Amino acid sequence: MTSCLQPLLRENMFWDAEYGAKSTLTGIIGRMATYSGEVIDFEKALNSGIDLMPKNYSFDADPLIMPDANGMYAIATPGRTRYNVS
Numbered sequence: 001m002t003s004c005l006q007p008l009l010r011e012n013m014f015w016d017a018e019y020g021a022k023s024t025l026t027g028i029i030g031r032m033a034t035y036s037g038e039v040i041d042f043e044k045a046l047n048s049g050i051d052l053m054p055k056n057y058s059f060d061a062d063p064l065i066m067p068d069a070n071g072m073y074a075i076a077t078p079g080r081t082r083y084n085v086s
Contacts (some may be wrong), residue, residue, distance in 0.1 A: 028052075037078030 025045060032048070033040045040048075054061060067073050 034078065035076035035081045037081075 025042065029040050029042070029045045032038075032045060032050075054064065056062075065073060
């Protein structure tokens with residue numbers, strides 16, 4: 001085996017999974033803070049109860065947020081949009 005492949009073939013193949021998960025959560029926290037105008041930390045985000053998963057995995061499934069009668073979507077407004085965070 002060549003030496004350039006050694007770092008890729010470690011015993012634990014998922015050594016950067018935690019880094020990836022925290023990086024993704026950082027992006028979600030940024031969105032939550034921007035939409036709400038609140039300071040959101042890791043614990044608040046993890047305990048927020050927000051579910052970003054679709055209810056149904058199907059091409060014909062309705063999205064979680066639907067447009068109003070004029071075809072417009074609700075706009076998140078800092079200071080008005082609230083998350084159930086403790």
